[in-house]
Amino acid sequence: MAPNDATASGTPTAGGAPMDAAAPMTAGASMVSGAPVTAMPLVVDNLPWPCDHCARRFRFGVGLRQHVAARHSSSSVFLASTSIVAAAVAPASTLATPDMNHRSSAPPVHVSDSTVEAVAGPMTIDETVAIGGVNQPERGTIAAFMPRPVRPVGCVSAAIQAYYQSKGDLMRTGPLVPLNRQGGVSAFNTVELRKFRMFALATGGAGLSQTARVEYYDGVVAAARQTRLLNSATGRPSVLGPMESSFPTAAAFLRSLKSEQARCLSKMGWRVSDIELAGRSFKFYSRDLVDVAREALQMATNVVLNSRRRFSADGRRVLRTTALDSDIYQAEQAEVFRKHRHCQQPVFTLAVQLFSDAALVSWNGGRFGEDVSESLHACGGRVRSVGDEFHWDADVAPPLMDDVQMRERACSRTSMSALRLGNEDAASDDEPPPLEDRHASSERVVCATLRAQLASRY
């Protein structure tokens, strides 16, 4: 396609303009390449995408991008896609309005290059070198018939992050536990009380129901009273049992369990987000991943900071046995060391592995913990795809389970069974139970699951 015809200042034409070009074509205007361009109207001021280099305005951002790439590529480094970031930074309502209503008086949000740099971060020399696709993979057949404008590497990620931040979901994210219910001191401060708590919260996965908790309290107190009567009959000292001495009534026991739930959830940092979508509101429960990583690192006694590529004895084969000597991690580690080479503190690359599977929704009605524990014995390794090849990582734990020790423990069916039956000797407080979920459900079940997870840790 022939490039756009040059226009005089303020009098642009839209001849071979991209399909999103703003200027509306007059009747009979031809879009055939090389066809004479008919007289086009002057600059339309109410179009939302102005060009920074001339007076043209465009209806869509892609038109502006193609125009800049075709007409101003020599005068601009094309710092980020200004249009994309501008649209992303704009509130969602602004995104939805301009093109549906071309006569909207509200001007679109437009950011300058400095703002773009603030969003995308300053472009480093290395990123600048990547302009033009030096570091980009080979273009396939797609790129041959649909060329794209050249841009720095680091700006796509900033545009994506800004786009999703403009949705406002983070603004609607708050702690799952209200502030007035956070904190507090646990009433379960002895080993016996913690075992009572564990049984009440973890039995059957979601724990006991309210009625069952009352019955459980009554049963324990009745047994303690009977023991006290026997002690008094035999002349031994009769003291109150641990349950009755801490919780005089069943209602006090229930209240303590509820406050324990709030305490654990707030300590773990669970939060809830309202995702507004098509007039419906969805609840999304999550934790802050940085806080999770920081907590895990601070609790770890052995952390691998650096990993080297390992070779076989003859030096002809690369050994890949764990996630830390994989090609991806090695490449990321080199990249991180190169970018943070001037950092004062020691730098290491924290590998993050993620797992999600929507099929878990239908697994046993959302109860997949039992399924996992029953299937653990069948897993001795993992197959993962690295590039175009598949590698067998025999030493890497499958994603759904813990390390080898935890796997063996779960495979022994002692831990899960103990949790179900409340056998605290098998799943003691000293060794936290596996953090496998037993429920993925509504807020009530989420709270119950997290409660059970944290019952022994906090």
Added chain:
Amino acid sequence: MQAARGSCAPRSVHNLRRDTDGRLTSIACLFSIFMFPTRFVFFCFWVFSVSSAHYMYPIRVRFPNIRTGLTQWMTVGYMPFIKPGHAPTRADRINLRMQRDELLQRCLAVLYDRLITASKDGFLVRLMQQQGEVLAVPRVVLYAADHPEERHVLGLKLNGCLFPCSHCLVNKTDQSCPGAVCTERPVLYTLEMQMEAALLYDRGCSGGRLNQIAATACALPFVPVLGAFHGLGTGTLGLYKVFGFDLLHVRSTCSFL
């Protein structure tokens, strides 16, 4: 309106008998005799409460750098799920699928937001085994998911596209050939196309351009949040290389091993 309600009543009772147990059927029939609107509401609530179908699924994270400590997979979120089969018509089902994909991306965006920032700048942490603070720069090295989940997370079409592989651009007519020539899927190009499609989709316009992007890049009008991670959408561009599947999933389906 009354006629419509009356004609709907027997069908509802029939569904009730088919879906739930006998006790529920008898209770619902009893309600249907006297108070139909109440019965209908009661029916929906009851089925939801006893079916134990939780429309959420977890997302987990693990840090392989940690050798001793919290080495297991930790649940960090519960994703809401929309079942498209509940829509009455095909158009509604398609609409629900799009909502599900958008919901997935937005939930992931909430979950990953700070980690994305940290993947660029890192965060300081104090370790037990080392004096002082160290700068931890998180990078995603594995996303364990099966093929449908992978396509959903990447914002790619699951079927009805020319390039069904997420890693390369092998044509669907050549994907079963051992010597098929393929190139890597261009990360930046696909992300840009998806970004453009997402902006167009948000405005509800330019269906032709959306179809063009869907045909050429196999992309849905959603940009994957994973592309915002440094290292996936920048640097080594490993967005399509981090996906793997877990043996547990494969073993359970007995497909390969």
